[in-house]
Amino acid sequence: MIYFFHGSDIEKARTKAFEWVATARAKEPNLAYVRLSREELTPAALEDAALSGGLFVKRLLILIDDPFPAARAASDEEGDVKEESAGVLEGHLDALAASDNAILILAPKLAAAKAKKIAKKAKKEYKFDAPVAREDARGFNSNLVNALAARSREKLWLEINRALRAGDAPEMLHGLLHWKARDLMGSGSRAWTPKESRQLSLALIALLQNSRRGDLDLASSLERFALSL
Secondary structure: OEEEEEEOOHHHHHHHHHHHHHHHHHHOOOOEEEEEEHHHOOHHHHHHHHHOOOOOOOOEEEEEEOOOOOOOOOOHHHHHHHHHHHHHHHHOHHHHHHOOOEEEEEEEOOOHHHHHHHHHHOOEEEEOOOOOOOOOOOOOOHHHHHHHHOOOHHHHHHHHHHHHHOOOOHHHHHHHHHHHHHHHHHHOOOOOOHHHHHHHHHHHHHHHHHHHOOOOOHHHHHHHHHHHO
């Protein structure tokens, strides 16, 4: 079953999706949780998302994070990755919708035609559009992503620790940092060259994969990452 989070308010859509994940995990502690970034979307990964389960883990909770980025790319290679991941996901919508697993698709600022296609397959749709004027709410954590954009290891380490002490999930912080890394690949930055921002994105993917293997817990991995910038 698909739960679809989207809308023009990127901060709110991301915050609400991760809040939904946290609530679901609190209600069902044995629910296995996996976050898949755009770069990890392959036919095999999506088939596992739709079909996996077993004796000890009856259901999975899968967050597919930002599979449809804005129509911009730092290089032809990144453009190819974007189109491939988008096509793979669209080709597996029926299987994901029919699955007993909970599949969250988080796709802020998605084009209306694509959003409508996913919404038709979703068990529930959550749309968050930015009003003309709104107050900033805790959740998106602009200080965190701005510290990464500025390439300030001290500020980033401090913001990671502040967020962890405030109760933010490490997965949510990693999701924000990886989203910002991909954003830098397209928008550019004084502190990051296109090549460096791509390496940053890949480093964050590797960090998450290593954490899943048990090399170091995700919270500690994020702290180490910040100090390595």
